[in-house]
Amino acid sequence: MEIILGRTAGFCYGVKNAVENVKKELEKQDKLYCLGELVHNSVVIEKLEKSGLITIDKIEKAKGNVVIRAHGVQKQIYEKAKQMGINVLDYTCPNVLKIHKTVEEYANKGFYVILIGAKTHAENIGTISFCTKNSGIIENEEEINKVVEDVNKSDCKNVLIIVQTTFGFEKFNKYVEKIIKGIRNKEIIVKNTICNATKVRQEETAQIAKRVEAMIIIGGKKSSNTQKLYDIAKRYCNNTQIVEKREELNNSIIENVKKIGIMAGASTPKESINEVIESIQEQIGKPKNRK
Ligand code: SF4
Incomplete structure (x- = not known):
């Protein structure tokens, strides 16, 4: 049996930067507040919380400092932190910061901003806060007509269409x-x-899924990019499973297959990937091959 592990599996540079910076900060201080989960992965969070990271749901609960995660936050949070005298450790991914800057610039020029992405995702909640009331989010195909109707009724002469960083390309x-x-x-x-x-991760997922008989996607349950990888893989390989930890692996999907593909979301640590691979190897008793 051959195991094909995607080259792009695991932390993206935005998540890596945030996690590494938090680790460094925790070497200097005992407690560090983070607004929302630093990454959508319980394995990473549990480890950091043991070192002093405190996840809070409101900026009001922060004392002294607050970490802004890679997804970014609403504009008002920066203002609130300033009022409270809280030091902001801003690890918003540069790609997300660029979106905030872009929508703010276009909204100020009078554009109607259409954001394509999940309404409840932290990144989009943040992005929409940089727009004016002339803005709308489209999460699924059924919502297109409603937003288009609002755009046509508005006085805006121009429209900007922008998209969540982890949205599906097709x-x-x-x-x-x-x-x-x-x-x-x-x-x-x-x-x-x-x-x-x-984009590269999604393309690689599709390529691998086309070549294998079973596909395992490793990532957090709340991770939207992991869920998208699952959807893509499932399109090409019906025998696809999503797991966060090795204990969740359903061994029946790897029985009697010659090739297994493995991909992991942007907030999945190396340890989780290695553990799942080890678990598969224990089942099949063979060494792993990298792609
Ligand atoms: S997935 Fe999000 S955090 Fe990661 S590099 Fe892309 S924009 Fe940045």
Whole structure:
């Protein structure tokens, strides 16, 4: 049996930067507050919490300092932290900061901003806070008509279409085509802000899934990019499973297969990937091959 491990599996540079900086800070201080989970991965969080990281759901609960995670936060949080005299350790990924800057700039110029992405995802909650009331989020195809209707009714002459960094590439193109068809008499600018790390990972997932008989996606249950990798893999390999830890591995999917593919989300640590591979090797008793 051959195991094909994706080269892009595991931490993206935004998450890596945030986690490494938090580790360094925890060497200097006993306690560090983080607004929301630093990454959507319970294995990483549990370890950091043992070293003093305290996850809070409101900025009001922070004392002395607060970590802003890679997904970024709403504009008001920076203002609130300033009022409270809290030191902000801002580890927002540069790609997300760029989106904030872009939407703010276009919103100030009077553009209607359409953001494609999940409504409840922290990144998008942050992004939309940098827009004016002339903005809307499209999470799924059914919501396109409603937002397009709002755009057509608005006084805005121009429209900016932007997208969550971890959104699916094919879906984004499909939605944009539909949105453009529906908008009347307005100038439209489309900015594909899906981050390159996400794009490459999604492409690699599809390539591997096409070649294997079973596919395992490793990542947190709340991780939207992991869920997207699962959807992509499932399209090409029906025998696909998503796991966060080795204990969740369903061994029946790797029985009697010759090739297994492995991919992991942007917030999955190396340890989790290695543990899952070890577990598979214990089942099949063979060494791993890298792609
Ligand atoms: S997925 Fe992309 S945008 Fe998001 S944190 Fe990672 S590198 Fe940054």
